[in-house]
Every structure is written in C-alpha cells, then in structure tokens.
Amino acid sequence: MRIFVYRVLFVFFQRKNGFVKVIFAASANNAFDRIEPSENYETLEELFMYENGISKFSNLDSLKKFQRLKYLSISQCRLKNIEIGDDFPHIETLVADGNEFSKWEDIQDLTLLPDLKKLTLRCLIPGECGVDNREIVISKLENLVELDHCDISPIERKNAERQFLIRIGFMRPIAEVHHKDVERLSVKHDFCFGENGSAEESSDFITIRFQYGDKWFEKAFPQSMELMRAATLVCRIVGGNPRGITYYIRSNNGIDDPQEITVQPYTLLSSLTFGPDNLLIMVD
Structure with missing residues (x-):
C-alpha cells in the first residue's frame, strides 16, 4: 500500500467468517492528504484516517476500491464538504466530526449513503426556521x-x-438543499401545503412559546410528548438545565387577569391548559 505523505501506518488482519478482515489505521497527525493503495485490499472493512490533512473529499476517491468498507473515520481532517461519487462503498458507520462544514450543502451528499446507520458529526451548522441541527x-x-x-x-x-x-417546508421558495427532503417527507407523512405554502399541521401538535429569562423560543410539539422532553430540546437552544427549572403556564382560566400556574415537568402537553398565547415560562 502506498501513501502520498507517509509517516506511521498500521494494518491489522483479523480472520472472520472464513475470510481475512483488514483494518487500516493511519495514526493521528500524520499529515496524510490522500490514500492511493497499490494493492487490492478487497476485504478492507474499517479505515481510520482521523486528524490528517485530507482537506478535499476527492482525495478519498480510491475508497471505491474497497467495496467491503463499512466503517470510516475522517474526523478532524480539515474537510470542507462531503462528495460521494459513483461506486462509493456502502458505509454503515461514519465518524466525521471536527471538520469545517459550514452550510447544509456541505454535507448533503450524506443522503447518497443509503446504508449509513451511525454518524458522528457534532454538527455546528446552524439550524433553520426553529428546527435545530440534530x-x-x-x-x-x-x-x-x-x-x-x-x-x-x-x-x-x-x-x-x-x-x-x-417549519422548513413553509419556506418559499424552499431552499434547494432541502427540496428533495421536503418532497420525500411530505409523501411519508401525508402532508400537503396550502396555497400560501404553509403545511397543514395535524391537530395532534401544539405550538408553545417558551420564555427563559430574556430569551424566547417557539416550536410545535406533539401533544403526546411530556413537558420535560420538550423542555430538554428547547434548553439545547436557549440554555438552562431542564431538570433544575420550574415550569409555569400562563392561563387566564376564563378571567381577564392571567395567572401563572406551576406545572409538573412530566405532564403530557395534552394535559396542560394554556392561555391564548400558549406561553410557558421557565425559571431557574
């Protein structure tokens, strides 16, 4: 096997189910910028290239020779995007955190890996329209x-x-990077969009306005969800420890002056009685 920038290379051989399983590991900080194997390792299953200077995903084109490859680690390799070409191996586990992905277009080609089951990304790309990046x-x-x-x-x-x-299906025009995903999910969930582009939201969802100090956040949740679960998702964005917070809903209960009523964190959202503004207050 030949490497363009060579320092330390480990190749492990394991016998499994009658054939030899090959694990290739380029040790960290080797400054490898690509791999170009001169031998045919058809049984290569796991490849570790973390903390190397790959920089361009095209430098991994030779991976198409490894059709048994299931695990690929390319974390902290200064990659700016992911480009999946023809005949790319059917990766099942990908470790790609610590790279320089900055927009959704940079990782859209992950959708071309139909067998991808486990992904380590620690995505820093901002969420959109109130939908977080996870x-x-x-x-x-x-x-x-x-x-x-x-x-x-x-x-x-x-x-x-x-x-x-x-949220994202409401955008007009829908961003090109999300268009196919919106189409696929619309069919899956039997969603349709009105003339103004808004999704016809099912009655089993409720939109709640969260207030945490001087921060505000609004999001729709299934009414079958517990308050604690919803608050945990919100706290990822506005901060706070959901288990150390007291929750109040502002309800007028048929009178003019609103009242703040303490609610238990494990109450179902369907059991809460909100005022007309659907406000939930979180206090440390």
Missing part, C-alpha cells in the same frame, strides 16, 4: 439509527421529520 440531520438521513452516539428513537424521528416539514 432534527435536520435526522430528517435528511432516513436510515440513521444513531447520531453523535445517541440513539434515534422512532418518536424522535417522527417529531424531527414533522418539525422539518412544518
């Missing part, structure tokens, strides 16, 4: 079951995809 990644990658070492439950996936549709 929800966007989940919505785009329909077969993902683990993101940043946290399992994706069926409920989390459903909520993320519905939020993606309700």
